[in-house]
Amino acid sequence: MMTLPTRYRPESAHGFLQNPTDGAQWRSEALAQLKARGIPSPKLERWRYTNLAGFEKANAVPAQKPELSFNPITLPWMVQNSRKLVFANGYLVFGDARLTLGGHLLEVPYDADPMEKFNDGMLWALNTAFMQDGPYLNLHEDATIEIIHVGLGHDHPQLASPRTVIEIAAGLNATIIEQYIADGAGVVHTNAALEIEVAANANLKHIRIQDEGYTRTILSSTHARIARGATYEHSFLNIGGALSRQEFWMELLEEGAHAAVKGAQLVTGRQHMDTTVLIEHAAANCTSNQTIRNVLAGDAVGVFQGKIHVHKIAQKTDGYQLCNTVMLSDRASMNTKPELEIYADDVKCSHGNTVGALDDAPLFYLRSRGIPEAEARRMMLTAFIGDLFDALDDNIKDALNKRVAQWLDHGIV
Amino acid sequence: MLEIKNLHAAIDGKDILKGIDLVVPKGQVHAIMGPNGSGKSTLSYVLAGREEYEITDGTITLNDKDFTAMAPEERAAAGMFLAFQYPIEIPGVQTTTFLKTSVNAIRKQNGQPEMDALTFLKTLKAKAEKLGVSDEMLKRPLNVGFSGGEKKRMEILQMAMLEPSFAVLDETDSGLDIDALKIVSEGVNALRGPDRSFLVITHYQRLLDYIVPDVVHVLAGGRIIKTGGPELAKELESTGYADVIEAA
Numbered sequence: 001m002m003t004l005p006t007r008y009r010p011e012s013a014h015g016f017l018q019n020p021t022d023g024a025q026w027r028s029e030a031l032a033q034l035k036a037r038g039i040p041s042p043k044l045e046r047w048r049y050t051n052l053a054g055f056e057k058a059n060a061v062p063a064q065k066p067e068l069s070f071n072p073i074t075l076p077w078m079v080q081n082s083r084k085l086v087f088a089n090g091y092l093v094f095g096d097a098r099l100t101l102g103g104h105l106l107e108v109p110y111d112a113d114p115m116e117k118f119n120d121g122m123l124w125a126l127n128t129a130f131m132q133d134g135p136y137l138n139l140h141e142d143a144t145i146e147i148i149h150v151g152l153g154h155d156h157p158q159l160a161s162p163r164t165v166i167e168i169a170a171g172l173n174a175t176i177i178e179q180y181i182a183d184g185a186g187v188v189h190t191n192a193a194l195e196i197e198v199a200a201n202a203n204l205k206h207i208r209i210q211d212e213g214y215t216r217t218i219l220s221s222t223h224a225r226i227a228r229g230a231t232y233e234h235s236f237l238n239i240g241g242a243l244s245r246q247e248f249w250m251e252l253l254e255e256g257a258h259a260a261v262k263g264a265q266l267v268t269g270r271q272h273m274d275t276t277v278l279i280e281h282a283a284a285n286c287t288s289n290q291t292i293r294n295v296l297a298g299d300a301v302g303v304f305q306g307k308i309h310v311h312k313i314a315q316k317t318d319g320y321q322l323c324n325t326v327m328l329s330d331r332a333s334m335n336t337k338p339e340l341e342i343y344a345d346d347v348k349c350s351h352g353n354t355v356g357a358l359d360d361a362p363l364f365y366l367r368s369r370g371i372p373e374a375e376a377r378r379m380m381l382t383a384f385i386g387d388l389f390d391a392l393d394d395n396i397k398d399a400l401n402k403r404v405a406q407w408l409d410h411g412i413v
Numbered sequence: 414m415l416e417i418k419n420l421h422a423a424i425d426g427k428d429i430l431k432g433i434d435l436v437v438p439k440g441q442v443h444a445i446m447g448p449n450g451s452g453k454s455t456l457s458y459v460l461a462g463r464e465e466y467e468i469t470d471g472t473i474t475l476n477d478k479d480f481t482a483m484a485p486e487e488r489a490a491a492g493m494f495l496a497f498q499y500p501i502e503i504p505g506v507q508t509t510t511f512l513k514t515s516v517n518a519i520r521k522q523n524g525q526p527e528m529d530a531l532t533f534l535k536t537l538k539a540k541a542e543k544l545g546v547s548d549e550m551l552k553r554p555l556n557v558g559f560s561g562g563e564k565k566r567m568e569i570l571q572m573a574m575l576e577p578s579f580a581v582l583d584e585t586d587s588g589l590d591i592d593a594l595k596i597v598s599e600g601v602n603a604l605r606g607p608d609r610s611f612l613v614i615t616h617y618q619r620l621l622d623y624i625v626p627d628v629v630h631v632l633a634g635g636r637i638i639k640t641g642g643p644e645l646a647k648e649l650e651s652t653g654y655a656d657v658i659e660a661a
Binding site: 372376382 | 461462463464465484485486488489490494495497500501502503504505506511514515518519522554571575
């Protein structure tokens with residue numbers, strides 16, 4: 001089998017896929033992979049609950065660089081003194097997306113095959129085949145960076161394929177906030193790929209809000225490699241997309257590394273939303289945490305697949321996974337699949353999963369205190385999302401919680 | 414004044430209350446005693462409007478308002494309060510926030526302006542202090558990690574904040590040691606007044622030493638089978654329910 005190009009890096013400090021020839025070899029090899037294997041079908045185990053047939057039929061064409069019809073200053077930025085970047089349909093339209101170039105940071109060899117790790121990773125191949133542009137953040141000093149991806153709708157469906165590379169040098173503290181938002185009618189689908197490396201003892205907080213309206217297909221693959229004593233904490237709030245799937249592949253490569261993925265999927269109407277996680281404990285004394293909360297209304301479908309893979313060498317692993325779901329409608333459905341694959345003998349791994357309606361007892365208790373039913377429900381759902389974002393800086397946490405509150409007030413169909 | 418006429422109620426198709434007639438005039442405290450399974454807790458839930466219970470016949474009116482088909486929040490706004498036998502833990506909802514939401518929800522339904530934050534906090538602090546509810550408890554999620562006694566004091570604090578015209582105390586004494594019982598009873602007695610009435614539901618006479626009722630009713634098999642003065646409670650304590658039930 002042909003090896004898919006995996007670890008893309010810009011070829012010069014001056015251009016990230018700005019010339020048609022940049023990354024040409026990557027694209028052509030990925031395209032060959034795509035042609036050979038096609039879009040994943042529900043026959044594949046990890047694609048059982050999410051069907052991309054509709055996306056394939058939409059026959060989207062690679063997105064063109066659009067004209068921006070608004071001032072980037074008016075976008076919903078969260079942090080006053082952050083470095084700000086705006087991408088429209090995958091193309092840089094505001095800010096400097098190439099923040100220092102310091103070469104590769106991690107010495108751990110890269111030998112895994114994303115085709116396998118990313119669940120027959122055609123999304124990865126699809127992104128590589130059509131990637132146009134994206135942030136290359138090679139950080140050598142502490143920073144807070146905000147990236148807003150605007151999907152500008154188009155008459156004929158387009159496909160935006162932003163490619164993000166984030167490298168955090170040893171010992172740094174960085175925060176990266178990504179927002180995916182929609183603008184205008186029409187359709188632009190998104191298939192993002194992110195390559196992240198966190199070097200020894202660095203700490204990366206990565207926040208992603210996916211709020212791209214209700215008509216589009218929103219796909220993403222995030223690959224994080226985490227070195228000795230380093231921390232990668234991913235917090236997400238997913239609201240948008242007719243169909244969405246986000247995949248994570250997090251590798252704990254050296255001792256003392258920590259990975260977390262914490263977030264909420266708020267799903268309503270006829271939306272389909274999927275979060276699929278693979279955490280690999282490839283070294284001893286590493287910890288991981290998956291905390292997922294879902295609220296499903298209407299005819300919505302939710303999916304969470306979370307796998308912890310503990311390699312033989314990874315003694316003293318502490319892996320945690322919890323997925324809680326509240327169903328607001330009996331027409332909605334939730335599919336959850338926890339998986340533990342453990343080859344070491346001295347590990348602590350736990351997983352838990354609950355699915356249910358809002359409890360009657362607390363609802364009645366609140367109503368008996370004069371709180372109207374709708375408000376009592378809202379209070380309970382707010383409490384259910386609760387502490388997910390508590391570890392984040394106040395302005396980020398407040399922005400996320402505010403968006404949750406807006407959804408609870410208006411989003412439930 | 415609370416008036417219950419020929420009240421029949423069922424849950425999951427099973428009849429629990431089988432024709433209750435009860436009048437509690439303004440300013441009075443009535444006690445309902447009875448053995449387990451007699452329908453005491455059902456009566457308290459039906460009064461507060463829990464939807465799992467179906468009223469199959471009869472009516473409930475409070476201060477001339479027909480409660481029979483009202484939602485729980487509307488009943489609360491119209492002056493009904495239920496102190497729960499088992500107060501519910503609500504993780505993620507801070508106690509103070511809950512109390513403020515509750516107070517203002519009732520004010521809003523009654524066409525009153527919201528209580529401003531400062532007045533609310535002052536009022537809360539004064540009332541909490543009397544009931545031995547600490548600032549730390551008010552900061553915690555509602556009832557989460559509270560002891561049995563703390564939960565019951567929190568119920569009485571809610572009652573003190575909401576100032577209902579009619580309060581049902583459902584086995585408020587259960588799970589309380591003697592000191593907690595005194596604090597809770599003092600809290601209730603402080604709220605007694607000419608415009609407020611109480612229905613005190615209890616299994617034991619002990620509570621009625623502290624909250625002295627005007628009238629005592631015995632509930633058995635979903636009906637009130639005997640009514641008397643405070644001395645009836647003492648009689649029950651010495652003879653047990655069996656004799657009274659048999660005599661009825």
